[in-house]
Amino acid sequence: MPEITPFLKSLLSVAGISSYETPVTQLIEKKWRPLVDETRLSRIGSLEALKRGSGPEPRPSIMVATHMDAIGMMVTSIADGFLHFTQVGGIDPRILPGTPVIVHASASGEELPGIVVMPPARALPASVGDGVLGLEHLLIDVGLLPEEVAAKVRTGDLVSFATEPKELAGEVISGHTLDNRASVAVLTVALEELQNKSHAWDVWAVATVQEEVSLGGAFTSAFGLRPQIAVAIDVTFAKGPGANDWQTVPLGKGPTLTMGPNIHPYLFKKFEELAKNLEIPYQTEVTPRHTGTDGYATQVAAEGIPTMVIGIPLRYMHTPVELVALKDIQRAGRLLAEFIASLEPDFVEKIVWED
Amino acid sequence: MKQLLQKLTETFSPSGYEAAIREVIRAEVEPLADEIRVDALGNLIVRKGPSTGSEQAKKIMVAAHMDEIGLIASHIDENGFIRFTTIGGVYPQMLMGARVRFYNGIPGILYTEPLDAPTDTPSIEKMFIDVGAKSRADCPIKIGEVAAFERPFLDLGDRLVAKSMDDRIGCLVAIEALRALKSTPNEVYFVFTTQEEVGTRGAETSAFGLDPDLGFSLDVTGWGDTPGRKHFDIALGKGPAIKIKDGGMLSDPRIIQWMVKTAEANGIPYQREVLLGGTTDARAMQLVRAGVPVGCISIPCRYVHSPSEMVDYNDVQNAVKLTVALLENSVEL
Numbered sequence: 001m002p003e004i005t006p007f008l009k010s011l012l013s014v015a016g017i018s019s020y021e022t023p024v025t026q027l028i029e030k031k032w033r034p035l036v037d038e039t040r041l042s043r044i045g046s047l048e049a050l051k052r053g054s055g056p057e058p059r060p061s062i063m064v065a066t067h068m069d070a071i072g073m074m075v076t077s078i079a080d081g082f083l084h085f086t087q088v089g090g091i092d093p094r095i096l097p098g099t100p101v102i103v104h105a106s107a108s109g110e111e112l113p114g115i116v117v118m119p120p121a122r123a124l125p126a127s128v129g130d131g132v133l134g135l136e137h138l139l140i141d142v143g144l145l146p147e148e149v150a151a152k153v154r155t156g157d158l159v160s161f162a163t164e165p166k167e168l169a170g171e172v173i174s175g176h177t178l179d180n181r182a183s184v185a186v187l188t189v190a191l192e193e194l195q196n197k198s199h200a201w202d203v204w205a206v207a208t209v210q211e212e213v214s215l216g217g218a219f220t221s222a223f224g225l226r227p228q229i230a231v232a233i234d235v236t237f238a239k240g241p242g243a244n245d246w247q248t249v250p251l252g253k254g255p256t257l258t259m260g261p262n263i264h265p266y267l268f269k270k271f272e273e274l275a276k277n278l279e280i281p282y283q284t285e286v287t288p289r290h291t292g293t294d295g296y297a298t299q300v301a302a303e304g305i306p307t308m309v310i311g312i313p314l315r316y317m318h319t320p321v322e323l324v325a326l327k328d329i330q331r332a333g334r335l336l337a338e339f340i341a342s343l344e345p346d347f348v349e350k351i352v353w354e355d
Numbered sequence: 356m357k358q359l360l361q362k363l364t365e366t367f368s369p370s371g372y373e374a375a376i377r378e379v380i381r382a383e384v385e386p387l388a389d390e391i392r393v394d395a396l397g398n399l400i401v402r403k404g405p406s407t408g409s410e411q412a413k414k415i416m417v418a419a420h421m422d423e424i425g426l427i428a429s430h431i432d433e434n435g436f437i438r439f440t441t442i443g444g445v446y447p448q449m450l451m452g453a454r455v456r457f458y459n460g461i462p463g464i465l466y467t468e469p470l471d472a473p474t475d476t477p478s479i480e481k482m483f484i485d486v487g488a489k490s491r492a493d494c495p496i497k498i499g500e501v502a503a504f505e506r507p508f509l510d511l512g513d514r515l516v517a518k519s520m521d522d523r524i525g526c527l528v529a530i531e532a533l534r535a536l537k538s539t540p541n542e543v544y545f546v547f548t549t550q551e552e553v554g555t556r557g558a559e560t561s562a563f564g565l566d567p568d569l570g571f572s573l574d575v576t577g578w579g580d581t582p583g584r585k586h587f588d589i590a591l592g593k594g595p596a597i598k599i600k601d602g603g604m605l606s607d608p609r610i611i612q613w614m615v616k617t618a619e620a621n622g623i624p625y626q627r628e629v630l631l632g633g634t635t636d637a638r639a640m641q642l643v644r645a646g647v648p649v650g651c652i653s654i655p656c657r658y659v660h661s662p663s664e665m666v667d668y669n670d671v672q673n674a675v676k677l678t679v680a681l682l683e684n685s686v687e688l
Contacts, residue, residue: 019605044607044646074600076629077579077588084586086631088605136586155588155627156599156611213605216642224645 004185004329007031008165008173011181015102015160017072018088018212021045024068028184028207035191036205042224046217047207051191055200055345062340063204063227063305064190065218065294066183067211067234070176071318073101073140073159081146082139083114085159089212094132095319100162103142108152113162114142163320171326172252178322180211182312182329183233186255189333190340197341201228208294218294222301228348229267229306231339232295233332235324236285236311249313252325254281255332256311262291262299264306266351271308271339280335285311306351310336357515357668359383360527361508364517367456369425369442369501370553373397375458376421380526380547387533398561399547403682404539413686414542416570416647417532417678418558418636419525420551423518424660425503426455426484428496435488437463437496441479443552448476449661455502461486461495462505504662513592513668520664522551524654524671525573532678540685548636558636562643569648569688571610572637573678575664576601576630576653587631589655591667594624595674598651603634604641609688610650614681621680623673628653648688652677 016024025047029039036049047068053059071089078084083103096116103112117139121129124137140159142149165175187205194203204225208217211234222230236258237243238251249256257271275282287309290296295309310332315323344350368376377399385391390402399421405412424443431437450465457463463486467477484502488494504518517523529545536543544565549557551574562570576596579587589596597614598606618625630653637649654674657665 020608042646044641044648046646074629076631077586086600086629088600156629210605214603214638214642216646219642220644220646 004189005167005173005326007188008181008185008329011184012165012175012177015072015104015158016068016070017158017160018069018210020158021069021209025207028068031188032191032205035195042217042221044216044220045209046221048221048225049205051194051203051205053199053201053203059202060228060345060348061202061204061225062343063206063222063225063230063298064187064336065206065208065221065230065232065298066187067180067209067217067294068184068207069209069212070160071212072161075153075155075157075159077155078149078153081144081149082141083153085135085138085140087135090318092318093135093138096138097133099320101140102160102162103140103153104158104160105152106157107154110152112142112152114140114159117141161320172323173326174321174323176320176322178314178324179235179317182235182314182324185329186233186312186332186336189330190336193334193337194340197337199341199343200345201340201343203340211294215294215297218297219301222298222305226302227305229308230295230298231308231310231336232293232298233310233312234293235314235317237317238313238315240315249283249285251313251315252327254283255328255335256283256285256313258285258287258291258309258311260287260291262287262295262307263309264351265353267306267308271335274339274342275335278335278338280331282335356527356531357510359530360515360517360523363523363526364508364519367458367503368421368423369503370422370550371442372458372501373422373549377547380421380530383530384533384545394561394564396557396560397549398557400561401533401545403533403536403543403545404541406542411685412540412542413568414544414565415682415686416544416546416562416565416567416640417529417573418546418548418570418640419529419573420522420548420557420636421526422549422552423503423521424552425501427501428484428498431491431494431496431498433491435490435494437484437486437494439484442501444660446660447479447482450482451477453662454505455484456505457496457500457502459500463502506662514665515668516663516665518662518664520656520666521575521659524575524656524666528573528654528671528674528678531675532682535675535679536682539682541682543682551636555634555636555639559639559643562640562647566644567647569610569686570637570640571649572635572640572651573674574635574651574653575656575659575666576628577659578655578657581657589626589628591655591657591665592669593626595670595677596626596628596653596655598628598630598653601630601634602632604638606637606650607648610648613686613688614650614652614677617680618677621676623677623680625677626655
C-alpha cells in the first residue's frame with residue numbers, strides 16, 4: 001500500500017486559500033503528473049488531470065472532484081498596527097484567539113508570523129465582553145510597530161493558519177485544511193492504485209478551486225469537461241465530544257457513502273455493492289438537502305450529471321485542528337479506484353431510476 | 356457628464372422593468388457602438404472593437420446593471436390604499452414618509468399603520484402607499500405595477516446625490532468609457548444588465564451568451580467614512596475601489612493585478628476593497644460556463660439603497676479613466 005501521509009502533510013503545510021490556490025496546486029500537480037496522461041488548469045484555476053482509459057472512442061469519462069482550497073482570513077483594515085480581518089469561507093470564531101497565523105504581506109512580499117488576539121473584556125461592549133467574541137472584535141498581532149505594519153501589510157492581504165500538521169496516536173492526523181486536502185489524498189491514493197489496474201473510462205481527477213465560497217471550481221470544471229458521471233469527495237462530520245449518533249458518523253470506521261437527492265441512487269447502489277464485495281469498511285450517510293460539497297454543483301452543471309458523494313469523517317470542522325483517521329483515506333482511495341476500474345464501456349446505458 | 360447622470364438617475368426602472376432606462380442608455384451609446392443589441396432578458400449589449408479578434412485580442416465583458424431597487428403593488432384595499440412588497444433590498448426605515456413614482460408616472464407616498472411606539476421601525480407588512488385615491492375603483496394603480504424612489508438629483512459640487520446611483524453611476528462610467536475609448540484591439544462588450552438587484556440574473560445569461568475570456572463589473576460599493584462606520588477602508592474621493600472580495604465573490608487575483616498595475620502605471624488613485632456583504636454582477640460572470648476570470652471596479656457610495664446615495668465626482672472620473680486604460684491595450688493576465 002503506497003504511503004500517503006508524507007504527501008498529505010505537505011498539503012497541510014501550505015496555504016492555498018480560496019481563489020489563491022496556487023501554492024497547493026503546484027504540490028498536487030507535481031504529485032499527479034507521473035500518475036496521469038496530462039494536466040492543465042481550468043480558466044479559473046482548478047487542476048484538471050486526465051488519465052486515459054482503455055475503452056473504445058468516444059470514451060466516456062468520470063470526473064472526481066476534490067476541492068483543494070482552504071478557508072482562511074483576509075485583512076479588512078489596519079488600526080495602530082493591529083489587523084482587523086474577515087473570513088474567507090466559514091471559520092468557527094470560538095477557536096481563533098491564540099491561534100498562530102501567517103500574514104501574507106503583499107506590500108513587502110513577506111510571510112509574517114502572527115497570532116489572533118482579543119481585547120480585554122473591559123475594553124469591549126458589556127454585552128460581549130465576557131462571551132465568545134465574533135470576528136469583528138478579534139485582531140491579529142504581528143509584533144511590529146504601527147509604521148512597520150503600514151509599510152508591509154495592505155487591506156486585502158491573506159492570512160492563513162500556521163498550525164503544523166500532527167500525527168496523533170491511533171493513526172490519526174490533525175491539522176488545518178484537512179477539509180479538503182484529506183480528499184485530495186484520497187484521489188491521489190486512487191490514482192496510484194490505478195497504475196496497476198486497467199480501466200475503460202477516462203478519468204478526470206480535478207482539484208477544484210473556491211469550494212469554500214461558491215463551489216465555483218466544480219461548477220465550471222463540470223461544465224467544461226462534461227463527464228458522464230461525477231464523484232465528489234469531501235469531509236463529513238465525525239462523532240466528537242458532545243455529538244449525537246444521528247447527525248455524525250464514527251471516525252475510523254470507513255468513508256461514508258451519501259444518499260439523498262443530490263446523489264444518483266444507481267451510483268450509490270453500485271458503490272455500496274462494490275464496498276460489500278471487496279469488504280471495504282464503509283458507512284452510509286443521509287443528506288436530505290444540500291450536501292455542501294462540489295457534488296451539489298456537478299449534479300446541475302450543463303445538462304446535469306449523475307453524481308455520487310463520498311465523505312471522509314472529520315472532527316472539529318473548520319478549525320485549525322481538524323482531525324481525520326488515515327485508514328479512512330486509504331479505504332476511500334481504494335474504493336474509488338475499484339469503482340473506476342469496474343466501469344464498463346456501456347455503464348451509462350445501465351444507469352436506471354428505480355422509482 | 357453630470358447632466359447625463361441626472362437623466363440616468365431620474366429615470367424609473369426597477370428590476371424586470373428596464374425598458375425606460377434602456378432607451379435612455381441606448382440613445383447615448385448607439386452612435387458609439389460597433390454593434391448594439393438587446394438579448395432575451397433585456398440586457399443591452401454594446402460591442403466596441405473587432406468582432407473577430409486576433410489571437411492576442413481578448414473578449415472582455417464589462418457589466419453595469421441598469422435596474423434599480425423598488426416596490427411592487429400586491430394588494431389594493433377598498434379605500435384605495437396600496438399594499439406592496441419589495442424588489443431587491445429595500446429597507447423599511449428608508450420608506451417611512453418617502454415618495455415613490457410608479458412606472459406609469461403616478462406618484463405616491465408611504466406611511467404605516469399605527470406602531471406600538473412612534474419610534475419603532477415599521478415592517479414592510481404594516482406599510483402602504485397612498486396615491487391620493489379615494490377607493491379601489493378610483494385607484495390608478497393595479498396589482499403588479501412597480502414603483503421606485505422619487506428623489507431629484509442633487510449636485511453638491513464634488514459630491515453628487517441621487518436615488519438609483521446604484522448602479523446608474525456604473526452605467527455612466529460605462530457610457531463615458533465607451534465615449535473615451537477611441538480604439539481597442541480587444542473585443543469589448545459593455546453590457547447594461549437587467550435584474551442585478553434580484554440576484555445578478557441578467558449578467559448570468561448575458562455572460563453565458565457572450566462566453567467572454569475575462570470581465571469585470573462596474574458597481575457601487577459601501578463606505579467607511581461617516582460617523583460610527585468601522586473596519587471598512589473605503590472613503591469617498593480617494594479613488595475608485597479595486598475589489599478583492601465581497602460577500603459573494605473573490606476577485607480573480609490575476610484581474611486584481613491587472614487593475615492595480617494599470618492604475619499605478621497611469622497615475623490613477625485607487626482603493627483596495629474588502630466588502631463584507633453584498634455582491635455584484637461579477638459573481639455571476641465568474642461561474643458561467645467553464646469559468647471566467649473576473650473582478651470589479653467599484654465606485655465608493657454612501658447610503659447605498661437609500662433614496663439619497665452619494666458618490667464623489669472625482670472617483671467617477673477616475674473610474675472612467677481606469678476603465679479606458681484597462682480596455683485600450685491588449686490584455687495578458
